[in-house]
Amino acid sequence: MSAWRAVGPGGLVLAALVLVAAIAPVLAPHDVASFDLFHRLAPPAWDAGGSWAHPFGTDPLGRDVLSRVIYGARTSLAIAGAAMLVAAALGIVLGLLSGYAGSWTDTLIMRVADIQLSFPYLLLAIAVMALLRPSLTNLVVVLVLRSWVVYARLIRVVTLSAREREFVTAARAVGGGAARILFRHIAPNVVGPSIVVSSFQLAELIIVESSLSFLGLGVQPPTPSWGSMVSEGRAYVSNAWWLSAFPGLAIVLTVLGANLTGDALRRALDPRLRGVR
């Protein structure tokens, strides 16, 4: 019960979305790729002319919007989730190294992070995706490029302050080696902050992924993704609002869920992290 309280309503939303993504084939009423040119641009069920056969309407090729939104959850969560995990692993290790080793290791890692931050990220992402040809792996790589810095900088600061604490001095005094001190005594301190940051990063990565897909540089058709669905609906903004509206709402719901989870976790795990984002 307390675990549910720790993640709050946002956690419930997020868990529900993960479930939807996992059992997408069961939930989706139609095949995401099957064209039905007799039912092109059908409006949602509650609009005049809509039917419950296609609750969220159909797109210009007659594909079911609801099914594509459901499968889009798979795409978005899998990409953002994978990127978040890789970035967390990379950023935490580099942050620990940077904070514990100090001297030139620290300088090198932090300089790279600074250069990265002084580059307008989306511009970099657009350039890299245009250069590498859009693929799911490349998309994850580009997202990791963004995200590791956030972990590395935060974990470095946590490590720096943990390094000066009594229990570390004590461990060193009794002859603990660097690896033992780092993993046994310092690493446990970074778990809480890392979990909090991960929720916010998930939110951010979903926005970046959908932005890139919107620009045509992320997930490629015919794979359903929320960003590219919004983009496909752009040309129909005046006569078929449902094409962009539903995938957009799905993005908002997911990001909101992740942000709320982050807020709740921060309150539960570490009240000192109030300003961290």
Added chain:
Amino acid sequence: MAQAALALLGVTSVAFLLVSLSGDPAFILLTPEAGEAQRAAFREMYGLDQPLAVQYARYVAHVARGDFGRSFAFERPALTVVLERVPATLELAGAAVALGIVFGVPAGMVAARLEGMWLDRAVMAVVLVGQSVPTFWLGLLMIRVFAVDLHWLPVSGRGSWGQLVMPAVALALWLAALLARITRSEMLESLAQDYVRTARAKGLSERGVTIRHAFGNALLPIVTLIGLQIGTLLGGAVITETVFAWPGLGTLVFDAILRKDYPVVLAVVELVAAGFIAINMALDLLYGYLDPRLRRAGA
């Protein structure tokens, strides 16, 4: 100053490397019917037949003199093409920053003053939604409601004040949300400090305490945040400009990347990086003004 130059060189190198790895423009820009002789002539004309190291050295030397080469697509100097688009982006970004500050900072101050009350909760709810709505979708939503349905504003383009409203608001929303959140948490922190208690004990009005003492001390982190967001703002401008067909740097660089118009891409990146560095140097100077303690540190 030396650090700024070094950072610029770093950005130049990364951008150059990325761009040269992305393929041969002689194949992308010339029609498939062009013969090998024409391709060779094209490469020679733009110096693409030289080894990469030579191209790089030549490029850095030219950039240092403000020469970015000629745009493949526009067949004019890349810098001219880019500079023409600067006013549009400055106008949009400036309007967005102004809106973000005007709405975000007071909202955060009010929320902090009324911590835990319904107004604070309402502000924080709006902030949360503001941080969760993707700019491109917000833009489309606004186009549908305010341009298509209500006919209040033009759909896209630039020229009149009406055309500035939607892109500026779309770009400003997340900034306002971010500023409100940071202002609130910084204000809460400084309202809990001893100097605030002292000011209250002296009999200063709540208003004076909030504005002079609490906000005065919260200003530094807020200014820092605005400076850090300039890069994100320019990235956001790419999306917003695309959605609203705003003829600024964002649409220019996006098209240039897709068309492999290297000189234009590199000129934009260089200009943006220089702008980013200049703004952060200006902020460093501003810190000394905002916080007298930093003046003596000899920054």
